[in-house]
Amino acid sequence: MNAVINYFSEIIGGFKTLLQGMGITGKHFFRAHKEIITQQYPDNRDTLTFEDRYRAQVYMEHDENNEHRCDACQTCEIACPNGSIEIIFDRVVDPETGKKKKVLDKHIYHLGMCTLCNLCVLACPTEAIKMSHEFETAVYDRSELTKALNKPGSKLKES
Amino acid sequence: MTTTEIDNKTGLVTQEYKINMGPQHPAAHGVLRLVLTLDGEIIEKVDPDLGYIHRGIEKMTERDTYKQIVHLTDRLDYLSSHINNEAVCLAVENALEIEVPDRVKVIRTIIAELTRLASHQLWWGVMGMDIGALTTFMYAFRDRELINDIMEETCGTRLTMNYNKPGGLMFDIHPNFQKRVKEFIKHFKVSLPEYNTLLSGNVIFKKRLQGIGYMSKEDAIAYGVSGPSARGSNISCDVRKIHPYSAYDRVDFNEILMEGGDSYDRYMVRMKEMEESMKIIEQLVDNIPEGDFETKTAAVLKLPKGEYYQKVESARGEFGVFIVSDGKKSPYRMKFRSPGFANLSILDKISRGHKIADLVAIMSSLDFVIPDIDR
Numbered sequence: 001m002n003a004v005i006n007y008f009s010e011i012i013g014g015f016k017t018l019l020q021g022m023g024i025t026g027k028h029f030f031r032a033h034k035e036i037i038t039q040q041y042p043d044n045r046d047t048l049t050f051e052d053r054y055r056a057q058v059y060m061e062h063d064e065n066n067e068h069r070c071d072a073c074q075t076c077e078i079a080c081p082n083g084s085i086e087i088i089f090d091r092v093v094d095p096e097t098g099k100k101k102k103v104l105d106k107h108i109y110h111l112g113m114c115t116l117c118n119l120c121v122l123a124c125p126t127e128a129i130k131m132s133h134e135f136e137t138a139v140y141d142r143s144e145l146t147k148a149l150n151k152p153g154s155k156l157k158e159s
Numbered sequence: 160m161t162t163t164e165i166d167n168k169t170g171l172v173t174q175e176y177k178i179n180m181g182p183q184h185p186a187a188h189g190v191l192r193l194v195l196t197l198d199g200e201i202i203e204k205v206d207p208d209l210g211y212i213h214r215g216i217e218k219m220t221e222r223d224t225y226k227q228i229v230h231l232t233d234r235l236d237y238l239s240s241h242i243n244n245e246a247v248c249l250a251v252e253n254a255l256e257i258e259v260p261d262r263v264k265v266i267r268t269i270i271a272e273l274t275r276l277a278s279h280q281l282w283w284g285v286m287g288m289d290i291g292a293l294t295t296f297m298y299a300f301r302d303r304e305l306i307n308d309i310m311e312e313t314c315g316t317r318l319t320m321n322y323n324k325p326g327g328l329m330f331d332i333h334p335n336f337q338k339r340v341k342e343f344i345k346h347f348k349v350s351l352p353e354y355n356t357l358l359s360g361n362v363i364f365k366k367r368l369q370g371i372g373y374m375s376k377e378d379a380i381a382y383g384v385s386g387p388s389a390r391g392s393n394i395s396c397d398v399r400k401i402h403p404y405s406a407y408d409r410v411d412f413n414e415i416l417m418e419g420g421d422s423y424d425r426y427m428v429r430m431k432e433m434e435e436s437m438k439i440i441e442q443l444v445d446n447i448p449e450g451d452f453e454t455k456t457a458a459v460l461k462l463p464k465g466e467y468y469q470k471v472e473s474a475r476g477e478f479g480v481f482i483v484s485d486g487k488k489s490p491y492r493m494k495f496r497s498p499g500f501a502n503l504s505i506l507d508k509i510s511r512g513h514k515i516a517d518l519v520a521i522m523s524s525l526d527f528v529i530p531d532i533d534r
Contacts, residue, residue: 014362021357025294037301053315053330081227117230117321118329131315 056135060149067157070128072104079123112145189529220493233319236531238278239473244323250469251325262450268406278474327453368423372521383501386476391425398472422524499531
């Protein structure tokens, strides 16, 4: 007799748990209009906001005169764990002091190798490179992931 | 070798056979290949085959400086990336005898517990999905998103944060950090009972897990199982309790232990651990001491000659970092003791005699992250 009672109480208890679960789902179903958390990307591309520290890729800041702050010291190149940064520079003789000085030719950045660890940005002594919020990095060809961060014709900012 | 048997009564010819589960199996949580030896639907043997996502991270560490190594550990167990970072940083700090400020210790602990919560939430969602309850995934991801947003604001990225560095943190916490963490705790205190009503009490879910994948205490110790999976078999192994690091010695929390040792007990350990994590965060979030967020260290760290070991409690168990230094700027050898690898080794033992469908439940209850197993 006990076995029969247990059998039926188990079935009833089982149904109860199922209904409780359904209750949670039902509650959210009727409240759904109040708690929409889905973002309609890419339709909301214009209104997307990012946190200041969000890291998507490295970029070099240029001011309105097309001048940057990179003095080709190669600290970022040494700090990078993956070899994502290559600095190509010329040695130019300073006319005033007569000493040879590094001048940035190209700051090559391989986005395909970058793990966005932020070590280069922390290492940079002149705050020339920063992390941008440009997160849509898909390209058609792998070679497009390698880019020069300094804009053509740009030069070092006189401080 | 396959063996052929002829049933004397019915005259049926039965044969044991082998099938592959994975490496691209939706329930395998990554590229894990299991070679199953089956008798009908009954599992006779499970042979895990690794190597599909081997990246040689331990070898790569020999090339990098100690500051560069930290970001590689994000890619081991990506769900407890902050905790892995912390392990490397603590190992390096202990070796160099750097004393980090109290503020760093507390912030590290809060973020480690947030990471653990996010990891358990994802596990809970995926566990329900493996069993067949697709809704849970949506609930888990809704709440996990809030943690990811907090991480994005303070650490800069959502998953592979790389927020630690030897000697401290990369940045100070964001001004909104405490407010948002409190908001999240308030929200999750309502959500967690929902999780329990939705799945933990569900009769179908219980029937699928109770009595499945029994792991005895002796077996768990013999195979080196750690973390929530071992605590489900009543083994006290929480590194946070036994060897407190960071700020765990100043918080009050319970180590969850269950007696049963089956899949449902391993499930319940994690569910209750989420409550404990919230308790830890609540105790610390209002008491972040003032001070620096880093200690100044040399640009290139050189560890003195010797061997160093540091273990921490990641979301999956005991994560250990073993460094052999020969006094240069890179380690001579670095070994990671990943919890997933030891936990995987017991899969064969506990799933023998069960059905294939139960194997999926057992695997979920052990909570594997494949990049952690296969470095």
